[in-house]
Amino acid sequence: MLSRVGLAGYTTADGLLDEDEGADDQEGAAATERATGPAARRTSTSSRLVRDAAIGARVKELHRHACQICETRLQYKRRPYSEAAHIRGLGNAHNGPDEMPNLLCLCPNHHVLFDGLEIYVDVDGIVRRTHGDKTVGRLRQHNSHHIDGAHLDYHRTLCDLNRMARS
Template identity: 85%
Template sequence: MDRDAGSAPGTGVLDTVQPVAGLTHASAELLRNPFLRLQAVIKLCSTYFDGVDQRELLSRVGLAGYTTAEGLVDGDVEDEEGATATERATGPATRRTRTSSRLVRDAALASRVKELHDHACQICETRLRYKRRPYSEAAHIRGLGNPHDGPDELPNLLCLCPNHHVLFDGLEIYVDVDGLVRDTHGGASVGRLRRHNSHHIDEAHLEYHRTLCDLNRMTRS
């Protein structure tokens, strides 16, 4: 009996193609690249899910990591049930046993990017002092956590003040192709990313972050 054009393929076809999660092996291999995977997510959201809450959709299908530049790391897991609303609100805070798994970051790299920029934010030039010592933060451009799988290396780091670190990780600002730092949702310039001759920044990581901001703009509209 002839099959309809929209019917499922027979088992013989599946045995021949050996799909991975419904994809051919070639497609599955391509999607191992974080940037291509991100572009595929944006294409699917803009083409097929324009009328739905896309942030909720990403969360429900296990792609919540795309809502921040940091991505998702193995989260803390409590060994007992969380606190209830009926627990007393006075006295010492309740203690619970927790187990966690964290990504290992190279502290020497973080120190290096801060020293190169003399702890001055590469966006606003702010130099903070805390407990009589300079304070700045090393921000990964492409997050180390899932699904970004960014590398822990100097070309993937920026030296930022806490304010701009939060905005950068939260996809509220991005660096455009001309080096201007712009507001994700309005496009207004908030400054220019200052460079240092001894600190090469991988433009591919900045492009990845810009694309994440495109997805954030789309899901927030």
């Protein structure tokens, strides 16, 4: 289903394959045989997206580091901790923008569920589980943080495709 809409290999909003898809059995076997010593290293060249940390920091500050879904405010090393989650992923094939209308302030648990397409925000601002449609809560809004509905629509579409692919 995902390959028909140009998203082959993208089973999550963050663009990463599930752990069991693409796991290399030979590396796993070698890791279990090596019981002591430093981990092996491999040289590689990569490119990665450049994100504007100030935008994420602004969203977190506006929401006082409280998750927009559950209101959790974490403390880590005596400082507030929250995560700026992109609604429409930045990487290929999503190509979302790195801007405030494409960000949510979430706790780590809700961030991983959102990126994993396990939860979504419906058109009324209710956060629901993708499988079973159970209500999780209501997305808390802030007057100074406009969320682009087109990005939420895109995320909902991914959740629908994920639901159909797993059925």
